[in-house]
Amino acid sequence: MVLRSSSRARFGRPLAARPRPVAAAPVDEALSTIIPEPVSFSELALSVAMQNTVAELGYTMATPIQAGSLPFAMAGRDVIGQAQTGSGKTAAFGIPIIERLDPRDGPVQALVLCPTRELAVQVHDELTRLGKRHELRSVAIYGGDSIGRQMEELRQGAHIVVATPGRLGDHIQRRSLTLANVRVCVLDEADRMLDMGFAPDVERILRQCPPQRQTLLFSATMPEWVRRLALRHMHDPETVEISTRPEIPSEVRQLYVQTTWADKTDALAQILDQPDVVMALIFVETKRTADVLQAQLGGRGYQVGLLHGDLTQRERDRAMQQFRASHIKYLIATNVAARGLDIDDISHVINYDVPLTPDEYLHRVGRTGRAGRAGVAVTLITPSEILKLRDVEKHARTHIEPATLDEDFPALVVSAEA
Numbered sequence: 001m002v003l004r005s006s007s008r009a010r011f012g013r014p015l016a017a018r019p020r021p022v023a024a025a026p027v028d029e030a031l032s033t034i035i036p037e038p039v040s041f042s043e044l045a046l047s048v049a050m051q052n053t054v055a056e057l058g059y060t061m062a063t064p065i066q067a068g069s070l071p072f073a074m075a076g077r078d079v080i081g082q083a084q085t086g087s088g089k090t091a092a093f094g095i096p097i098i099e100r101l102d103p104r105d106g107p108v109q110a111l112v113l114c115p116t117r118e119l120a121v122q123v124h125d126e127l128t129r130l131g132k133r134h135e136l137r138s139v140a141i142y143g144g145d146s147i148g149r150q151m152e153e154l155r156q157g158a159h160i161v162v163a164t165p166g167r168l169g170d171h172i173q174r175r176s177l178t179l180a181n182v183r184v185c186v187l188d189e190a191d192r193m194l195d196m197g198f199a200p201d202v203e204r205i206l207r208q209c210p211p212q213r214q215t216l217l218f219s220a221t222m223p224e225w226v227r228r229l230a231l232r233h234m235h236d237p238e239t240v241e242i243s244t245r246p247e248i249p250s251e252v253r254q255l256y257v258q259t260t261w262a263d264k265t266d267a268l269a270q271i272l273d274q275p276d277v278v279m280a281l282i283f284v285e286t287k288r289t290a291d292v293l294q295a296q297l298g299g300r301g302y303q304v305g306l307l308h309g310d311l312t313q314r315e316r317d318r319a320m321q322q323f324r325a326s327h328i329k330y331l332i333a334t335n336v337a338a339r340g341l342d343i344d345d346i347s348h349v350i351n352y353d354v355p356l357t358p359d360e361y362l363h364r365v366g367r368t369g370r371a372g373r374a375g376v377a378v379t380l381i382t383p384s385e386i387l388k389l390r391d392v393e394k395h396a397r398t399h400i401e402p403a404t405l406d407e408d409f410p411a412l413v414v415s416a417e418a
Contacts, residue, residue, distance in 0.1 A: 039067045045074060049133035050099055054091075057129060063088035065218075068240035073216055074099060078237035080230055081218040084363075087242060089218045090126045093186045096216075098127070101159055101183065103135040108177055110184040111209065112162040113202060115192035116309070117142040117316065123188060124162040136160060143167045144312050151176045165193065165201035172208065182209045190219040190226045196309075199225055206233045221359065248362065248377075248398055252369035255403040256379040256389055264380055265296050268352060270405050271378055272302065272330060278347035279323070282332045283364045285353040290332045293352065297330070307333040335360060344370045351379035354388050358396035378403070 039062050041054045062070065065083040073079050073096035083089060097110045112127075114120040124140035131138065139158035141150045143166055150167075154177050161168070161177065171177050185206065187193070193202055206215075206229075215234045219226050230237060248254065259267040272280060284290045287308040297304045305319035305328045323331045324343060332352075349368045355361035361379075368375030379400065381389050393400050 044070060046095065047099060050095060050130070053130060053133050054095075059091070063092075064242050065089055065240060066092045068242075069093075069216075069238070070095060072238040072240075073214075076100070076214055078215045078234045079217070080234070080237045080239045081216070081242075082220070082222055082240070083218065083242035084220050089188065090123055091130065093188070093216045093218065094123070094127050094130045097160060097184050097186070098131045098134050098136060101136055103137075103159055105183075106181055107154075107157050107159060108161050108179060108181050110160040110186070111168075111179060111182050111205075112160065112186040112188060113165055113168070113193070113205065114142075114162060114188050115164065115196050115198060117144055117164060118320075119189065120162050120164055127160060127162065131160075138162060141167050141171060144314070144316070147171075147174075165198040165205060168205060169201055172205075179205070179208045180210065182213055184214045184216065185209050187215070187217045187219075187229075190217055190229070191221045191223055194223055194225045199229075202229070203232075248365050249369040249375070251373060252365060252375040252377055254365065254377045254379075254398060254400045256381055256400050257403050257405060258381055258383060258386070259405075261382055264352065264382075265293065267380055267405055268293075268350065269297070269300060269302070271348070271350060272297075276347065277329065279326065279343070279345050280330045280348040280350055281346050281364075281367050282330060282350045282352050283355070284332060284334060285356070287334060289353065290334060294332055297332075302330060303328050305331040307331060309334065335363065343367075344373065346370070347373075347375060349375070349377045351377070354379060354381055354385050355392055358392050361392045361396050 041059050041062055042051065044062065046054070065081050065087045069079045069081045069092045073093060079093075081089060081092060093112070097112075101109045112120075112123055114123055120140050120142045124138050127138045136159040137157060138160040139150070139153045140162045141154075142164040145167075147167070147170060150171070151174070154161075154171070158177075163171075172179070187202065190202075193199065215237070217226070217230055217234065217237070257267055257271075268282070271277070282293070282304075284293060287310050290306055290308045294304050294306045305323050307316055307319050311319075319328075319331065322328045326345070346368045349364055351361075351364060355364060365377040368377060379389060389400065
């Protein structure tokens with residue numbers, strides 16, 4: 001982990017004790033590199049109410065992103081946090097929001113922008129849990145849900161709004177909310193907002209927030225747009241960078257199966273038929289491929305759920321509920337739709353399409369082998385894609401074994417001890 005920090009505070013409040021400086025960062029003379037030491041939540045400067053809440057939620061030691069960013073965020077500093085999905089970013093910004101807001105100061109004091117409906121709901125639920133002892137009300141607004149219901153919730157008063165950029169823009173146009181009172185603005189998974197084409201919406205939204213707000217930006221990667229956005233809209237931010245790439249658990253067996261385009265669905269069906277496939281998450285690159293593949297598998301008698309951005313919220317919620325409850329064993333998903341999908345019982349991840357980047361591969365494979373369970377990740381490739389797979393393998397610093405769809409395949413795939 002690398003934490004880059006400047007020493008100047010904006011709010012005149014004393015900063016919490018900082019981790020120990022160990023070296024100078026070459027990228028900027030004003031920056032220093034700091035390694036934060038492990039810290040428990042009981043050691044952080046939290047209110048008694050928040051200490052009791054995090055204890056009830058089972059939080060003991062802060063994750064690296066929390067340990068690095070919480071002291072600065074609690075002190076009112078702008079923070080850039082770079083860490084992978086599942087690293088505890090929601091609590092890293094949620095706790096400071098809840099601790100620093102005052103319910104007497106009126107509506108929409110904090111805004112959290114999320115790229116997907118699923119993430120918005122997840123963040124809203126986490127903020128509700130963290131704020132159970134505080135008199136703060138959170139509302140989630142996103143596309144695919146009744147805008148009339150959301151307007152009614154906003155009329156009742158919301159101190160924190162968790163929103164997707166598109167639907168937030170609709171509410172701003174309808175004047176069902178104003179951002180004039182925002183004290184804290186959070187951009188969660190900023191790189192995904194760029195991927196999904198939300199960059200112009202985000203820029204417009206930030207321009208409507210008060211310039212003297214606190215801004216917290218969290219992103220798994222730092223593309224150029226995210227860096228430019230930080231320069232334009234943040235004030236002397238602290239940068240907390242969790243530089244370690246997520247590791248694939250040793251319990252996960254990584255395989256690839258070479259097939260042809262014409263036979264790819266047949267190969268997938270053979271894998272799904274294996275007796276040890278408890279729950280399979282099937283990744284595809286496009287929504288069109290997801291729709292076609294579901295139709296093909298449905299025609300063969302498989303009950304398969306579907307998760308992508310063109311579905312209604314009700315359809316996506318239904319697919320998630322069925323998969324979580326094991327009413328369906330298989331779920332086809334695009335990368336963006338699967339963000340925040342944390343289910344411990346996924347036994348197999350199947351890359352129907354070869355991931356385009358090493359980070360994408362790691363994100364997908366990380367959906368299995370959770371909580372110490374064994375898992376299997378299978379990537380289907382055509383002969384022309386072997387170099388692409390090798391490139392992913394090289395840059396992800398991992399090894400993917402060859403496998404064949406013959407009579408030995410079941411034993412090879414389900415073994416997590418080889």
